[in-house]
Amino acid sequence: MSHTTLDDYQDRYAARIHGMAASEIRALFAVASRPEVVSLAGGNPYTAALPMDELGDMFTRLLAEDGARALLYCPGQGDAALREQICGVMADVGIDASAGASPDDVVVTVGAQQGLDLLARVFLDPGDIVLAEGPTYVGALGVFQAAQARVRHVAMDDEGLIPRALEQAIAECPAPPKFLYTVPTYQNPTGVTLSGERRVEVLEICERHGLLVVEDDPYGMLSFDGHRPRPLRAMRSEGVFYVGTFSKIFAAGLRVGWVLAPPAVRDKLVLASEAAVLCPSALTQAAATRYLTTMAWREQVKAFSALYCERRDAMLSAMDDYLPSAMTWTRPGGGLFVWADLPEGLDSKAMLPKALAKRVAYVPGTGFYADGTGRGQMRLNFSFPTAERIREGVRRLAGVIESAGELRDTFAP
Amino acid sequence: MSHTTLDDYQDRYAARIHGMAASEIRALFAVASRPEVVSLAGGNPYTAALPMDELGDMFTRLLAEDGARALLYCPGQGDAALREQICGVMADVGIDASAGASPDDVVVTVGAQQGLDLLARVFLDPGDIVLAEGPTYVGALGVFQAAQARVRHVAMDDEGLIPRALEQAIAECPAPPKFLYTVPTYQNPTGVTLSGERRVEVLEICERHGLLVVEDDPYGMLSFDGHRPRPLRAMRSEGVFYVGTFSKIFAAGLRVGWVLAPPAVRDKLVLASEAAVLCPSALTQAAATRYLTTMAWREQVKAFSALYCERRDAMLSAMDDYLPSAMTWTRPGGGLFVWADLPEGLDSKAMLPKALAKRVAYVPGTGFYADGTGRGQMRLNFSFPTAERIREGVRRLAGVIESAGELRDTFAP
Numbered sequence: 001m002s003h004t005t006l007d008d009y010q011d012r013y014a015a016r017i018h019g020m021a022a023s024e025i026r027a028l029f030a031v032a033s034r035p036e037v038v039s040l041a042g043g044n045p046y047t048a049a050l051p052m053d054e055l056g057d058m059f060t061r062l063l064a065e066d067g068a069r070a071l072l073y074c075p076g077q078g079d080a081a082l083r084e085q086i087c088g089v090m091a092d093v094g095i096d097a098s099a100g101a102s103p104d105d106v107v108v109t110v111g112a113q114q115g116l117d118l119l120a121r122v123f124l125d126p127g128d129i130v131l132a133e134g135p136t137y138v139g140a141l142g143v144f145q146a147a148q149a150r151v152r153h154v155a156m157d158d159e160g161l162i163p164r165a166l167e168q169a170i171a172e173c174p175a176p177p178k179f180l181y182t183v184p185t186y187q188n189p190t191g192v193t194l195s196g197e198r199r200v201e202v203l204e205i206c207e208r209h210g211l212l213v214v215e216d217d218p219y220g221m222l223s224f225d226g227h228r229p230r231p232l233r234a235m236r237s238e239g240v241f242y243v244g245t246f247s248k249i250f251a252a253g254l255r256v257g258w259v260l261a262p263p264a265v266r267d268k269l270v271l272a273s274e275a276a277v278l279c280p281s282a283l284t285q286a287a288a289t290r291y292l293t294t295m296a297w298r299e300q301v302k303a304f305s306a307l308y309c310e311r312r313d314a315m316l317s318a319m320d321d322y323l324p325s326a327m328t329w330t331r332p333g334g335g336l337f338v339w340a341d342l343p344e345g346l347d348s349k350a351m352l353p354k355a356l357a358k359r360v361a362y363v364p365g366t367g368f369y370a371d372g373t374g375r376g377q378m379r380l381n382f383s384f385p386t387a388e389r390i391r392e393g394v395r396r397l398a399g400v401i402e403s404a405g406e407l408r409d410t411f412a413p
Numbered sequence: 414m415s416h417t418t419l420d421d422y423q424d425r426y427a428a429r430i431h432g433m434a435a436s437e438i439r440a441l442f443a444v445a446s447r448p449e450v451v452s453l454a455g456g457n458p459y460t461a462a463l464p465m466d467e468l469g470d471m472f473t474r475l476l477a478e479d480g481a482r483a484l485l486y487c488p489g490q491g492d493a494a495l496r497e498q499i500c501g502v503m504a505d506v507g508i509d510a511s512a513g514a515s516p517d518d519v520v521v522t523v524g525a526q527q528g529l530d531l532l533a534r535v536f537l538d539p540g541d542i543v544l545a546e547g548p549t550y551v552g553a554l555g556v557f558q559a560a561q562a563r564v565r566h567v568a569m570d571d572e573g574l575i576p577r578a579l580e581q582a583i584a585e586c587p588a589p590p591k592f593l594y595t596v597p598t599y600q601n602p603t604g605v606t607l608s609g610e611r612r613v614e615v616l617e618i619c620e621r622h623g624l625l626v627v628e629d630d631p632y633g634m635l636s637f638d639g640h641r642p643r644p645l646r647a648m649r650s651e652g653v654f655y656v657g658t659f660s661k662i663f664a665a666g667l668r669v670g671w672v673l674a675p676p677a678v679r680d681k682l683v684l685a686s687e688a689a690v691l692c693p694s695a696l697t698q699a700a701a702t703r704y705l706t707t708m709a710w711r712e713q714v715k716a717f718s719a720l721y722c723e724r725r726d727a728m729l730s731a732m733d734d735y736l737p738s739a740m741t742w743t744r745p746g747g748g749l750f751v752w753a754d755l756p757e758g759l760d761s762k763a764m765l766p767k768a769l770a771k772r773v774a775y776v777p778g779t780g781f782y783a784d785g786t787g788r789g790q791m792r793l794n795f796s797f798p799t800a801e802r803i804r805e806g807v808r809r810l811a812g813v814i815e816s817a818g819e820l821r822d823t824f825a826p
Binding site: 012014043048062069073113143255262274275282 | 419456473538677691
């Protein structure tokens, strides 16, 4: 090998690497995290609301009482005590023993992201087709891309996935799709929730076509009206893999999530996880277990939800006040995000540098599609900035949109 | 889908799943961890030696001063402060700025295991060939198997990889191998260290053949005589990817490791990691950073090394005292493991159930080969059990081997 050129290794990479590119969200991080920028671009929970002193005491006790174990390796499936606790968390949203949920069928993962990645490793060969909402979670697109799978989007409206569109997408697939990936509750990026009636319809369609379902449910507990939609997995145990996480109900920095899957699939997920990371952190698993058993975690989820509800209200009222009447947006009943449609002819991707210059950040809609659509949309986050910052950010954004509209009018007939 | 049979999903798995099987080490965990069994089978560092009270205080301060950030997501490449500290750690073994090491080129991973997995994702297509020591680290075999790569073993002796065997293995490959995977220092499973002269030769051979090197170095700092062999990466910057971890110098339960790679490869590793886990735990990264900056970590490494040296001595002297003269074994200068050759005709895999019945566990040699060899060998761990337990374990093992030898003599001519 001679001296380093731009990329000495170019001819050596695996095929999967050629399709991988940095997501538009990641590329934004550096600029959007400057303090003078109001970032509506993130997806961060408001961890500052956690009781840091109590957590410090919890870690001190954990290390004193169980440190030697918590600082070691643990089984690849994850800690047994945590898997028990996870079943308690799932029971709160209706996935209980009567729905066939058991600690034996839980695989602890490095955040929900690893849950998606393991499911992809277990089920996806290059060229396989995955169905997903359009738009969908950007991190899931990264997983499917790394697995060299093809994503076909299924249209959604204010009630979530459109059953007729799902039927049509299945019919149009050149080969049977491997699974439907869906975030049915307070979806990322739209904030939309699949209605109860449609849940029944979607499950019926999937069952009829033998289509597996990967249900990703990071936001289901962050309800603003106290009503928590019943997960698909609570309605059907076969053919539905449930992916959960502590990222939004406790702390994203732990990287503790899980997959609930039937025994045969669970065994494969564990093997895949052992190859990928040996095991998740025993320390953060022990922390999650103690948090659930010794602290008022349900109260904390209520506190997060109340805070995000207040911030959603701030965002929606600022949008009502400042944004042009030609725009529409979702009104989420929970979660972290609002999804907005720009006035016709405006391009969220092209507009972003101008927005950053005006010190406001968002994520262009294109990040949430595998096929380049989404230029007319944007995702706005309300969980992390304060209500005041949200209002100021939307005001700045309105100015950017107005300028872009004027530019469009000048050059269009 | 109808009722659950043994595996309803059998026809749906990806091709990579068919080659994956539970490692022999993992399958042992349940039995070997019973208190009445002396387990010489593990690979656990002795975390009970860590100062738990001080670590508790460290976490309390971390959460009070930096909790909101440490409980959030972080960049996919890993925390910048930690990457800086990692360069300090690597400088201790000779990989410093003059060797081209920079925090920009460090990718923080979920333990060294994820470092290996990311390198496999970036470089390996199904059918690709990887060269590795024979025997080699079982977790690396799991990674290569998941990547659907083929492993060819290169013979080693008491001075590590045999250069002539490496030349021959390269010549015999039907296609150019993608890389050489090597644990040159205090290797797992043999405890053997590649000699200084051979390091030069191996690098020369790899350079001449354009063969990349993945250098896995979890044990390099655990030296029993104060002399730390110079990593390959310290001797050559191009074409050598260095994989490090805090698992043995601090705590395995953090799951914090890293890869040092040139910019083009680093970018691909980050993309692959974002798809796999989004980011490693910000909390355990912050803990590692504080540990390195505020605690006497070098003293702790010395304490670990002194303890393991004492336990290695206990193991070697018990082996001298109890094991049959027809056996040979390695005399490691550091690390966690001794590798033993059984008397001719004995089978470590077949003997294991008898050993467990006699309340002693080891790992059969077959776990460390991709090709089924290794029945005449076993790996013994001395880092986790106390010296007394080690002596008792070796005594029990000697009885098992003696019985197996008698059985062999009865049925052989």
